[in-house]
Amino acid sequence: AQSVAxxxxxxxxxxxxxxxxxxxxxxxxxxxxxxYVQYPNRGLQFLLKYITGDNLVKGSYGFEAEFNKSxxxxxxxxxxxxxxxxxxxxxxxxxxxxxxxxxxxFGPGTRLSVLP
Amino acid sequence: xxxxxxxxxxxxxxxxxxxxxxxxxxxxxxTMYWYKQDSKKFLKIMFSYNNKELIIxxxxxxxxxxxxxxxxxxxxxxxxxxxGDSAVYFCASSLGRLAxxxxxxFGPGTRLTVL
Numbered sequence: 001a002q003s004v005a006x007x008x009x010x011x012x013x014x015x016x017x018x019x020x021x022x023x024x025x026x027x028x029x030x031x032x033x034x035x036y037v038q039y040p041n042r043g044l045q046f047l048l049k050y051i052t053g054d055n056l057v058k059g060s061y062g063f064e065a066e067f068n069k070s071x072x073x074x075x076x077x078x079x080x081x082x083x084x085x086x087x088x089x090x091x092x093x094x095x096x097x098x099x100x101x102x103x104x105x106f107g108p109g110t111r112l113s114v115l116p
Numbered sequence: 117x118x119x120x121x122x123x124x125x126x127x128x129x130x131x132x133x134x135x136x137x138x139x140x141x142x143x144x145x146x147t148m149y150w151y152k153q154d155s156k157k158f159l160k161i162m163f164s165y166n167n168k169e170l171i172i173x174x175x176x177x178x179x180x181x182x183x184x185x186x187x188x189x190x191x192x193x194x195x196x197x198x199x200g201d202s203a204v205y206f207c208a209s210s211l212g213r214l215a216x217x218x219x220x221x222f223g224p225g226t227r228l229t230v231l
Binding site: 106 | 156157158159161208217218219220221222223224225
């Protein structure tokens with residue numbers, strides 16, 4: 001069965017500094033990996049995904065993530081954090097054989113606080 | 117031009133009542149889901165429907181019954197509400213057949229409070 005770990009409950013970073021939100025995963029087949037962001041009292045918004053190809057994927061709002069197969073990681077990054085990036089971030093994984101999202105698994109979330 | 121919509125946004129009710137939450141998507145997706153997000157923000161899938169057919173039925177009480185009248189709608193009916201049902205419920209949709217990865221798109225959520 002798939003699983004996702006986000007080792008940090010909270011990440012604090014100063015505005016303008018680079019940010020990293022960590023994610024590691026476990027899946028038996030090839031992984032499809034996703035990042036979502038949740039602002040207060042809102043639904044989850046899709047940021048980016050890795051399916052195949054280039055290990056560095058770019059997404060919305062200047063975010064990018066790097067897939068590392070040997071470390072089974074998919075860390076979210078941004079070169080320069082904004083206060084408005086403060087939110088809850090979820091990593092998710094599905095197995096490439098999963099036809100209907102029945103094994104779409106979310107991590108526990110990491111709260112990002114960007115300090116002015 | 118809302119992609120995934122849910123109604124109501126807030127639902128406050130007494131224990132023992134029956135309530136429904138409606139979900140609609142206009143993305144042309146064929147798979148829809150219900151998730152429960154608890155007070156610690158953990159997300160747990162409850163149900164998944166593909167083309168109106170139930171695919172997943174996780175270990176949720178049978179007081180919860182999803183109904184999909186067509187591919188664009190997936191409603192959630194809850195009987196005999198209990199205090200522990202208080203949570204935020206999210207509807208989501210995707211292209212089930214892994215087309216391009218199958219990322220899910222979420223509705224704004226329904227905050228259910230059982231008193």
